[in-house]
Amino acid sequence: MWAVVSCQPGAGELPAPGVAGATASRVAELTGHAMVRREVSALSASKKKFKARVTELLEVGSSGRDEAIAELKMMGEDAIGPLLEALEDNDYKLRMVAARYLGDVAMEAAVPALVTALSDSSKNVQRCAADALTKIGQAAVEPLLDALIGKDQSARKWAAEALGDIGDRSVALELVKRLTDQNIEVQRAAVTALGELKNKRTIEPLVEVLDTDNVELAKAAAEALGKIRSSIAIEPLIRALSSPSVDVQRAAAESLKAVGPECVPPLLIELQSKDYIVRRWVVEILGEIGDDDARDGLINALSDENSRVVHYAAIALGKIGKPSAIRYLVELLDHPEKDVRCAVVEGLAHIGTYHAVEHLERMLGDEDWVTRLTAVKGLGNVGGRTCLTPLCQALQDEEWAVRKHAAEGLGKVGIRKGATEALIAAARDQKPSVRRSIACALGELGGEEAAEVLKKLASDPDDKVREAAEEALLSLESEGVTQEA
Numbered sequence: 001m002w003a004v005v006s007c008q009p010g011a012g013e014l015p016a017p018g019v020a021g022a023t024a025s026r027v028a029e030l031t032g033h034a035m036v037r038r039e040v041s042a043l044s045a046s047k048k049k050f051k052a053r054v055t056e057l058l059e060v061g062s063s064g065r066d067e068a069i070a071e072l073k074m075m076g077e078d079a080i081g082p083l084l085e086a087l088e089d090n091d092y093k094l095r096m097v098a099a100r101y102l103g104d105v106a107m108e109a110a111v112p113a114l115v116t117a118l119s120d121s122s123k124n125v126q127r128c129a130a131d132a133l134t135k136i137g138q139a140a141v142e143p144l145l146d147a148l149i150g151k152d153q154s155a156r157k158w159a160a161e162a163l164g165d166i167g168d169r170s171v172a173l174e175l176v177k178r179l180t181d182q183n184i185e186v187q188r189a190a191v192t193a194l195g196e197l198k199n200k201r202t203i204e205p206l207v208e209v210l211d212t213d214n215v216e217l218a219k220a221a222a223e224a225l226g227k228i229r230s231s232i233a234i235e236p237l238i239r240a241l242s243s244p245s246v247d248v249q250r251a252a253a254e255s256l257k258a259v260g261p262e263c264v265p266p267l268l269i270e271l272q273s274k275d276y277i278v279r280r281w282v283v284e285i286l287g288e289i290g291d292d293d294a295r296d297g298l299i300n301a302l303s304d305e306n307s308r309v310v311h312y313a314a315i316a317l318g319k320i321g322k323p324s325a326i327r328y329l330v331e332l333l334d335h336p337e338k339d340v341r342c343a344v345v346e347g348l349a350h351i352g353t354y355h356a357v358e359h360l361e362r363m364l365g366d367e368d369w370v371t372r373l374t375a376v377k378g379l380g381n382v383g384g385r386t387c388l389t390p391l392c393q394a395l396q397d398e399e400w401a402v403r404k405h406a407a408e409g410l411g412k413v414g415i416r417k418g419a420t421e422a423l424i425a426a427a428r429d430q431k432p433s434v435r436r437s438i439a440c441a442l443g444e445l446g447g448e449e450a451a452e453v454l455k456k457l458a459s460d461p462d463d464k465v466r467e468a469a470e471e472a473l474l475s476l477e478s479e480g481v482t483q484e485a
Contacts, residue, residue, distance in 0.1 A: 058086055058097050069104045079105065084113050092122040099125060103132025108139040115143045118155040130158040134165040141168050148174060153183045160186060164193025172199040179205055188220050195224025203228060207236045215245045222248060226255025231262045238263075238270060241281045253281045257288045264289060268297045276306040283309060287316020295320055299328050310335075311343040318347025323355045330359050338368040345371055349378025354386055361390040369399040376402050380409025388415055392422035400431040407434060411441030420445055424453050432462035439465060443472025451476055 053075075072079045086098035087110075099117055102110040110132075117129035133140040140162065147159035160178055163171050175197070178190035191209055194202045206228075209221040222240055225233040233255070240252035256263045263285065270282045283301050286294040298320070301313035314332065317325045325347075332344045345363050348356040356378070363375040376394050379387040391413065394406035403426065410419040423438050423445075439457045442450035454476070457469035 058094060058101070069101065072101055072105045077109070080107050080109055083107075084110060087113055087117060092120075092125055095120065095122065095125045096128045099128035099132050103128075103135035106136050108136060111136060111140050111143050114140070115147050115155070115159075118147060118158040119152040123154075126154055126158055130162045133162045137166055138168065141166060141171065145171060145174055148178060153186060156181065156183065156186045157189045160189035160193045164189075164196035167197065169197050169199045172197050172202050176202055176205050179209060184214070184217070188216055191217060191220040191224050195220075195227040198228050200228060200230050200232070203230055203232050207233065210236055210240055215248060218243065218245070218248045219251045222251035222255050226251075226258040229259050231259070234259060234263050234266055238266060238278075241270075241278045242273075242275050249277070249281060253285050256285050260289060261291045261293075264291045264293050268294065271297050271301060276304075276309055279304060279306070279309045280312055283313040283316045287312070287319040290320055292320065292322070295322060295325065299325065302328055302332060307337050307340055311340050314340065314343040314347040315350070316347075318350030321351055323351060323353050326351060326355055326359070333359065333363065338366075338371060341366060342368065342371040342374055345374045345378060349374065349381060352378070352382050354382065354384055357382055357384075357386045357390075364390055364394055364397075369397075369402060372397060372399065373402050373405060376405045376409060380405060380412050383413050385413075385415060387413055388418055392418060395422055395426045400429075400434055403429060404431070404434045404437045407437040407441045411437075411444040414444065416445045416447055416450075420447055420449055424449060427453050427457065432460075432465050435460060435462070435465045436468045439468040439472050443468075443475050446476055446479065 053071075072083075080102075083098050083102050086094050087102070089095055089098070095117070099114060102114060114129045114133050114136075118126055118133075120126050120129065133144060144159045144163050144166075147155045148163065150156060150159075156178065160175060163175060172194060175190045175193050178186055181187050181190065187209075191206065194206060203225065206221045206224050209217050210225065212218055212221075218240070222237060225237060237252045237256050237259075241249055243249050243252070256267070267282050267286055270278055273279055273282070279301070283298060286298060295317070298313050298317045302310055302317070304310050304313065310332070314329060317329065329344050329347050332340060335341050335344070341363070345360065348359055360375045360378045360382070364372055366372050366375070372394075376391065376397075379391055379394075387409065391406050391409045394409075395403055397403050397406065407423060407426070410423060413419065420442070423441055427435060427438050427442075429435050429438065435457060439454060442454055451473065454469045454473050458466055458473060460466050460469065
């Protein structure tokens with residue numbers, strides 16, 4: 001029989017060198033594995049903890065959003081795993097929230113997943129991913145450029161928008177290439193993005209888009225050129241004023257206003273255009289720009305053969321704001337068309353000096369209630385003692401809107417004597433809106449007589465009238481009701 005020999009050293013014996021080393025190594029190995037297992041276990045528990053907390057934060061309402069963002073930022077990289085996991089959830093609402101938070105905490109490591117989300121089945125998620133990439137900024141530019149030339153149309157569109165919003169002008173030429181994209185939404189997004197970048201090198205390709213027959217693209221190009229604000233775009237934008245599309249016309253007009261005084265000389269030439277639509281837009285643009293050099297041209301436009309041009313010329317001349325224009329405007333106060341008369345009154349109101357008061361007062365007797373309303377508003381804006389009597393008279397107008405604004409005007413004028421009596425007499429007006437304005441005006445004017453009427457209005461059957469009266473009374477109490485005019 002073979003004898004079994006023990007490898008363990010006996011008492012008082014030293015272990016064999018090989019045996020001792022193997023045993024020590026094995027003990028160390030087992031100890032090491034135990035430590036690793038504990039570390040892995042702790043790490044796993046930590047991840048579960050962070051995931052649970054992130055899940056809770058994803059359900060936080062808008063009121064706690066700022067606190068949630070701050071906490072996610074403190075978590076740092078520990079938050080990204082659970083957020084990326086949520087970005088792939090079956091619930092699109094959860095994907096939206098995850099995308100927003102990834103943008104809010106500006107996690108660059110999330111860029112690839114967010115770029116992928118630009119092709120999400122939900123447009124809302126796509127939009128949130130694009131916004132998140134915009135917030136992340138420069139780190140997202142290269143991946144977005146890749147998406148810009150990818151196969152997915154949605155991704156190309158959102159990539160173009162995000163690149164425009166990030167504002168890196170170096171990508172402008174890449175966006176220009178997308179102006180011929182097979183998908184019109186991608187084209188439009190590229191046009192809009194080029195406007196956001198404000199790169200003058202892109203004006204020429206944008207002008208080409210402006211001249212296309214596609215209304216949506218032409219409108220977007222007009223808006224983009226307005227953002228760039230270059231004199232190079234003035235002539236193309238003026239041409240667009242004769243577009244068959246009103247939307248394109250309006251976009252071109254707004255862009256010309258944005259370009260400013262540089263537009264005035266070429267616009268004045270266009271006042272001789274055979275197209276009344278162009279002339280109509282030109283006078284409006286000149287009024288918004290407000291350059292004195294346009295004054296004579298606008299005065300001449302008051303004699304235009306088309307009443308719409310006259311209408312907008314009267315308003316524009318008033319916006320330039322020179323009292324010397326009043327004598328030209330008042331010649332049209334007897335115009336047979338009520339829209340022209342109303343525009344003239346609006347022009348006088350814009351000038352807004354005491355020189356215009358007598359003419360505004362005269363138009364309180366116009367047969368058109370909109371013209372009378374415009375006159376009352378003008379008197380309220382002018383203010384001053386000369387406006388007091390006509391505004392008091394307007395409290396008796398047959399149109400409730402005129403009475404309402406007459407009351408508001410008296411509050412603005414702020415002269416108690418005369419106004420308080422007229423407002424008190426009108427305090428039983430049948431229209432709640434008028435009574436409410438009267439309560440507000442009495443509160444602004446103050447005085448014991450006003451307070452007595454306000455106490456009655458505080459019991460008005462209409463809740464808005466009661467609320468206005470109560471607020472006015474509180475104001476009078478804080479200021480002292482017994483102030484004298």
